[in-house]
Amino acid sequence: MIDFISQPWPWYVAGPLIGIVVPALFLIGGKQFGLSENLRHVCAILPGKVEFFNYNWRNGAWNLTLVAGIIIGGFISSTFLGNPDPVAISDATKSDLALLGVTQFDGLMPSEIFSWEGLASVRGLIMIVLGGFLVGFGSRYAGGCTSGHAISGLADLQLPSLIAVIGFFAGGLIATFFLLPIIL
Amino acid sequence: MSESKNTIGRLLPYLLVGIYFGIIFTKSEVISWYRIQEMFRFQAFHMYGIISSAIAVAAISVQIIKRKGIRAFDGSEINIPPKVMGSGTRYWLGGTFFGLGWALTGACPGPMFALVGNGFLIMLVAILSAIAGTYAYGVLRPKLPH
Numbered sequence: 131m132i133d134f135i136s137q138p139w140p141w142y143v144a145g146p147l148i149g150i151v152v153p154a155l156f157l158i159g160g161k162q163f164g165l166s167e168n169l170r171h172v173c174a175i176l177p178g179k180v181e182f183f184n185y186n187w188r189n190g191a192w193n194l195t196l197v198a199g200i201i202i203g204g205f206i207s208s209t210f211l212g213n214p215d216p217v218a219i220s221d222a223t224k225s226d227l228a229l230l231g232v233t234q235f236d237g238l239m240p241s242e243i244f245s246w247e248g249l250a251s252v253r254g255l256i257m258i259v260l261g262g263f264l265v266g267f268g269s270r271y272a273g274g275c276t277s278g279h280a281i282s283g284l285a286d287l288q289l290p291s292l293i294a295v296i297g298f299f300a301g302g303l304i305a306t307f308f309l310l311p312i313i314l
Numbered sequence: 315m316s317e318s319k320n321t322i323g324r325l326l327p328y329l330l331v332g333i334y335f336g337i338i339f340t341k342s343e344v345i346s347w348y349r350i351q352e353m354f355r356f357q358a359f360h361m362y363g364i365i366s367s368a369i370a371v372a373a374i375s376v377q378i379i380k381r382k383g384i385r386a387f388d389g390s391e392i393n394i395p396p397k398v399m400g401s402g403t404r405y406w407l408g409g410t411f412f413g414l415g416w417a418l419t420g421a422c423p424g425p426m427f428a429l430v431g432n433g434f435l436i437m438l439v440a441i442l443s444a445i446a447g448t449y450a451y452g453v454l455r456p457k458l459p460h
Contacts, residue, residue, distance in 0.1 A: 135341075141360050144342030145367030151331060153375035158327045160386045160393065163372075165424040169448040182452035195325040196332040197427050203336015204345070204431020217343050223352040238429065239347035239420055244436050261418030262426075262440030266447025268412025269423060271404055271458065273397065275412060276422040279405075280365060283397060285372035290397035290405045297409020298416060299354075305417035306354040313418075 135211050138218065152285055161192060164278030166269035168193045230314040253313045264301075272297065339428040347420025354417055403459040415447075 155161040171190035174183040187194075216236045224235060234240045241248070248254035269275040272294045274283060280298065283291025339345045342364055353361035378384065379392055386392055399405075416422050419440050421429060426444065429437040451458075 138343050139338070139341045141342070141363030142367060144338055144344070145364040146371045147338050148335070148342075148364065149368035149371030150375065151335065152372035153379060154331065156376075156379055156392045156394075157384070157386055158331075159324075159388070160390055161328075162394065165422070166448075169423060169445050170452075172445050173449045173452060176449070180449070180452045182455050183449075191321075192325060192328045196328040196335070197424075199329040199332015199334075200336040200339070200424060200427040201332075201431040202329075203333040203338075204340050204428035205336070205433075206333065206431075207337045207340035208432040211337065211341060213341075217346045217348045219346075219348045219352045220357045222357045223348065223355055226355060226357075227348070227351060235348070238343070238345060238432060239434065244347065244420075244434060246436060249436060249439060257418045258436065258440050259443045261415045262443030263447035263450070264411050264415030265419060265421075265423060265426075265440070266415075266444030266449075267451050268408050268410070268415055268447070269444075270448045270451040271408030272412055273404060273408065275424075276365075276416070277424060279409070281368050281372055284369050285376050286394055286396075287373070288397045290399050290402065293402055293405035294409040294412075297406040298413040300406075301410040301413020301415070302350075302354045302417040303413075304410070305414045306351065309414070309418070 136213055138213055149281065149285070152282055159192065162278075163282045164274050165193070165197065166266075166275035166278060168197045169266050170270060230311060232314065256313050268301070335424060336428045336431055339425050340432060345421060345425035345428045345432070350417060350420040400460050407459070415444075 152163045155163050167190060170183065171187045171194055174185055174187035174190070176183070217238060232240050232242070234242050243254050243257055249258055265275070272279065274291070274294065276298070279291040279294040284295065343349050344361065344364060349361055352358045376394065380394065384392065419426070421437065421440065423444065426437050426441050430441070
């Protein structure tokens with residue numbers, strides 16, 4: 131049991147545990163699962179006259195609370211349920227990334243890029259600041275992110291969500307095979 | 315006083331769902347930049363298995379809720395609004411922008427917060443950038459094709 135808790139969880143455990151939250155949120159308060167909307171609520175808290183953010187952010191308090199919980203959950207699992215081993219990605223991925231110049235494979239992300247020192251480099255700026263900007267811009271433009279479109283939307287058989295998910299992969303493949311070789 | 319108590323009681327379930335998510339996101343490694351790279355390189359089933367089994371469980375549950383007309387715990391009706399197609403531009407174009415960001419940061423909006431909890435405070439910068447990106451969309455929205 132202890133082993134199971136400290137080891138990474140397999141897909142067939144994690145996937146259903148994530149999926150069941152979709153009906154749970156509907157039952158708890160009629161809420162549709164989607165995490166990127168919290169970014170919009172933060173913009174609605176900020177002062178300004180942009181019409182898109184001109185609504186009572188308190189209607190989104192549930193989503194902001196959920197995201198606060200995600201931070202706590204991340205802290206709990208890293209502190210008490212931590213896995214000391216590197217992420218067990220496939221050897222093919224490891225060698226591909228090594229060819230691109232990634233040298234660190236311990237931890238959840240390469241700290242040579244995702245650290246304060248990394249942020250001071252061009253690649254760090256592009257991957258953290260531009261990447262983050264695109265996540266925010268793209269998810270709101272598309273009307274949802276991985277949770278809102280790929281999980282909630284596809285689960286409700288929404289064609290617009292399928293188109294969005296194809297877009298997610300188009301963008302991801304462009305970044306992986308064309309941008310990262312230049313940036314890294 | 316009683317009103318603020320109500321607010322806390324109303325929000326507590328969402329805090330618990332968030333904590334539950336933070337743990338699952340971390341333990342399944344979906345918050346790992348390496349896992350996202352492995353996914354976009356089609357070199358393991360892990361991420362595909364997680365996403366597709368999550369969709370399967372959610373889809374079956376949503377169908378049951380819809381067909382049986384199940385209500386929320388407070389007795390209110392559950393509305394699942396369909397997405398408006400429009401020209402469809404926002405979905406493929408916005409989706410592509412999002413995908414670029416997803417592969418660069420290795421994180422989507424939920425995992426970004428889980429990474430902060432895991433001690434990657436640098437992801438606060440990515441979150442601030444994502445807020446800026448959301449704000450930029452709000453400003454540009456009237457000019458963008460949807």
